[in-house]
Amino acid sequence: MTVLDIPQHTRRTEPAGGWVAVCRLADLTPERGAAALVGGAQVALFRLVDDTVHAVQQQDPFCGAYVLSRGIVGTRHVGDEVVPTVASPMHKQVFDLRTGVCLDAVGRSPVAGMPADLRTWRVRVVDGVVELAAPSADVAGSAG
Numbered sequence: 254m255t256v257l258d259i260p261q262h263t264r265r266t267e268p269a270g271g272w273v274a275v276c277r278l279a280d281l282t283p284e285r286g287a288a289a290l291v292g293g294a295q296v297a298l299f300r301l302v303d304d305t306v307h308a309v310q311q312q313d314p315f316c317g318a319y320v321l322s323r324g325i326v327g328t329r330h331v332g333d334e335v336v337p338t339v340a341s342p343m344h345k346q347v348f349d350l351r352t353g354v355c356l357d358a359v360g361r362s363p364v365a366g367m368p369a370d371l372r373t374w375r376v377r378v379v380d381g382v383v384e385l386a387a388p389s390a391d392v393a394g395s396a397g
Contacts, residue, residue: 271387278304278381286322286339291385296374297322298383299350301337306383307350308374309339314355314363316343321371329356 275289281300288311289296295311299322311319324339329347337350346369347357353371363369375386 272377272379272384273387275383275385278306278378278383281306281383284326286324286326288319288322291374292387295319296385297324297339298376299326299337299339301326304378305337306376306378307337308376308385309348309350309353309371310373312367313341313343313346314367314369314371315341315346315358315361317364317367318343321348326350331356 273291275291275296275298276287278300281287281298283300283302283304285300287298289298296308297311299307299309301307309321311321313320320342321339323342325342325345327338327340327347328335329338329349330336331349338347338356339350340347344359344361345357346355346359346361348355348371351373353373355369355371358369377384
């Protein structure tokens with residue numbers, strides 16, 4: 254898990270619209286995932302080569318394990334778009350990093366009671382600090 258070591262006076266949290274500082278952009282390796290604990294939720298963060306950052310739930314809905322930050326980052330054609338994706342390291346289901354939508358269930362069903370799609374968090378980078386929308390300001394399905 255990522256440990257936030259940004260001095261308190263530089264953290265941008267609730268006052269400006271419900272954002273929570275998570276880590277520095279420089280702490281994230283492009284095309285690799287990192288796990289963070291944000292407000293009690295395990296979140297998988299992905300920095301792409303263009304420095305956009307996406308945040309999805311860390312729990313894989315198809316096996317229940319908290320492993321998505323270890324997934325394989327890639328892209329897939331969806332209609333006329335090329336979208337950023339992550340493939341689960343367990344059973345290789347592919348998810349759209351922008352929306353959390355499961356693009357390929359690989360013939361499996363999610364764990365009982367879990368939706369196939371991932372929860373997402375809105376993300377922004379301010380002064381080199383990655384911030385996630387706090388639950389009150391969070392809009393599921395919008396990231397990056």
